[in-house]
Amino acid sequence: MTTTVAGVGVGVRDLVTRNVRQSGIFVAFIAIVALFSVLNSDFLSPGNLTNIVLQYSYVLILATGMLMVIVLGQIDLSVGSVVALTGAVAAEVVIKGHAPWYVGVLSALVVGFLVGCWQGFWVASVGIPGFIVTLAGMLLFRGLTYIVLNNISLSPFNGTYYGIANGFLNGLFGGYGIDTFTVVIFAIAVVGYAVSQWRTRRGRIAYQQVVESMPLFVAKIVVVAAVVMWFGSQLARSRGLPIVLILLAVLIIAYSIVMQKSVFGRHIYAIGGNLNAAQLSGVKVRKVTFWTFVNMGVLASVAGVVFSARTNGAQPGAGNMFELDAIAACFIGGASTTGGVGRVTGAMVGGLIMAVLANGMQLMGVGQAVQQVVKGIVLLLAVAFDIWNRRRAEATR
């Protein structure tokens, strides 16, 4: 990496060391994608890419909230059960109650909010570790799901609710075999990205801070734009722009801002990094902890809506083990097991690694058993890398 300011070699090295956790995971992701695209020609096909987005969106949604919980130094084991419960409530309201789709969505979100308040209360106000509270929640909400559904599955949603996770935005501008609308949306996104990067760069220069050299900056934008546009055109060749992808993009952008730029996000990092120091700096530890759990509950209900729409119904056993996928995504994405470290983008890449692994192995006809073994080993290696990296950092301290 080069910079416009001379004599900051130490700083650059420091930057690289700090980002090796993140960049290492990006490299791993690219390697896995490359591996599967060589092994199976269908892997990068328009249809399959669309499938990956639809199939694993809920894990990414859960991982966003989970990352915040983990950075705080806590854990949430209950999200799988909350996905099931909120999906069940929505199904009761929409399928049995014949209410419109948005009433179903709203009631799911309210349930998720209440679940978050319940767990946040026990963790923040009573002071029980999140591990215990959410372990209890895992049982509690699973049990409630069975009660709500009366032990049987409910289906189908159909209509707009079904479309949340299965619908596409396309055809608005026509096109020949390729959806113009999708391409336009992606183009707007790329331009937006370039503009925001440019403004950030201007801001940093205005404050006389170190920035990348101009060629590097341009190269970075071009590479990102090329990859994104290629992905967009692949989607456009298939069924167009999945609605879930829009939801996902909005969530990822919003939560990246929360974690990187907001006071609330800073306080989460401060608490996870050193609880005592945070407290003595005036951070309202209880309040932040409470709202982080409430946020997790709401995001779990969003995932619940998406998952129930995707499966077009509610099952008592829905969302089983989702918590483990979400937690694994965070740790693979570089979050520290002791809190204080982790990024939303990291967790997303971690989630994508899990998704790509699962999808790729499915395409190759690898059995469920072997898939589990591979996922387990990947998680273990990722955390081992994290610990090794931290030890190295401490040795140079």
Next chain:
Amino acid sequence: MENETIPRDRILEMRGITKRFPGVIALDDVNLAVERGEIHAICGENGAGKSTLMNVLSGVYPHGTYEGEIVYDGKPVEFRGIRDSERVGIVIIHQELALSPYLSIAENIFLGNEQRTGVVIDWNATNVKAAELLRRIGLNERPETRIADIGVGKQQLVEIAKALSREVRLLILDEPTAALNDEDSAHLLSLLKELREQGITSIIISHKLNELLSVADTITVVRDGHTIETLDNHGTEPVTDERLIRGMVGRPMDHRFPEHTPNIGEEVLRVEEWTVHHPIDQTRKVVDNASITVRRGEIVGLAGLMGAGRTEFAMSLFGRSYGVNVSGHVYKDGQEIHLPSVGAAIEHGIAYATEDRKRYGLNLIDTVQRNISAAALRKLSRRGVVDANAETNIAERYRRELAIKTPTVAALAGKLSGGNQQKVVLSKWIYAEPDVLILDEPTRGIDVGAKYEIYVIIQRLADMGKGVVFISSELPELIGTCDRIYTFSQGRVTGEVAKADATQELLMTYMTMDKDVTVR
């Protein structure tokens, strides 16, 4: 001192002990001789080298890491670890007790030395023997009682019982009464006298001079890594606390302090009748009816020995961050204020920079920049969003002004040296723009050059019209920089000394002024 002519029987002789740490000589040619069957006291200021000496003796610092010779029971010994010293009957009881809170008294006594037949623990033998030991030390508790259920005073006695179970011959107690109330202290001291009758030699390290004078047969004074003198407490000339204080502080002012002419204004903070109880042992008053005032532009020192209650006073004041049953009144610019939380304290313009930067001051795994902004993020944010560029600017400003040595403000705080970490903590609180800044041991563990810079920063803060409260264990530092000094002893304010009158002897006299301990 007059010596008897009959040859004396020495259980321990440490000769020419020198112990070096990187950049510091902690002990320099120290000699210590302990007679068999006596109570030998060691006293000295914080950091004089008392604990280091005992760690050398007990093998915490193994043979080879120090120079000099230890003769125990007439034979030279080379301990490689605590186990070696324990095997020959030397047991050290540290200030922080090493008991397992959820095991019983009996289990703790025999931890690592289990009473067993084969691989099975013999619980009858364990409890019967423990009961015997408890009788011997006069502790009226059942052996099955959990350690967590008894007070600190009794826990201290259990440590002694544990030592006795290992056939102790030389018992070393490091500040045994620092955490005890008067009654427990008196009991412990009389127990030491009983053990002396049973032929057990003790070495006791303590700051409480009256206590030492009431139990010790011999007193050795340590200062700056040297043994200064050994006094016979039963000699013809009675040893007084003045005599000990002279030995403890009698050194030239060897630090340099920046010149400063204070510009003192109105009273900014007044604390009245501040009382704080220990969070666990709630009967113990850690701060007892303490009152202080601070004026704008003034640097006010808080002097006191370890455990005097200065940190507890400051932390309880700073949004009730320590203690229970806190009572008293706080006035800011003449108006009474209430500080139920850290947030409220910061809002009222009070800041507290902790003595333990790693545990309480910094987020070591985050950047310098984010540590600096941590206490005043609100000033850098609009509608909940932090302006990262402005934040970097602020961080860069303090990096320049306080000369923080770091490659970039994006470096992790944990990678900085102690002095620079301290400057980050100071930056954090200066940026919060307080009216009163409480600095707890701001120069602890940092080198001389950085100390000087910290003094300059403190004086600059005072010149900006802030009231500075400076807590330090180094008397020359307080005398050199403070306009007024309060002394704390056992939770109470025992003296108030103006800069002109401040001498180390005077401060030490107030700092060791304790409630009379009567030995039963």
